[in-house]
Amino acid sequence: MLLLRRAQQFLGIARKAGAAVCGREKVDALARAGKIGVLLAASDGAEDGRLKLLRLAKALGPDIFYVDWLTGAELSLAFGRENVIHAAITQGRLADRFKMEAERLLGFRGKPG
Secondary structure, three states, X not given: OHHHHHHHHHHHHHHHOOXXXXXXXXXXXXXXXXXXXXXXXXXXXXXXHHHHHHHHHHHHOOOOXXXXXXXXXXXXXXXXXXXXXXXXXXXXXXXXXXXXXXXXXXXXXOOOO
8 A cells, every 4th residue: 555655664764864763662762852753553562552652642742643553564664673563753854744644544544443
């Protein structure tokens, strides 16, 4: 699907630019620095992990774009790594562009569950 590929491409670009990280510890460090623009949790990850990230997103404020409807495989492909469950993009243009592409994808396929 082209919309998914575009969202993954922007995630990959953000990673290569140093604006995206994956892994719980790196996401937590970015949150402590107050730099998160997009917070991602794999839809097929453990429920308690998704809930922790959701609470983190709410604690960081209403400007955080929270994505919990991409699978771990979809996130892993975007990052070029295996088993990506938690990820974040720093605030800025790349986060804004990813949000736009992700909202298009969500509008097309809808949120699972």
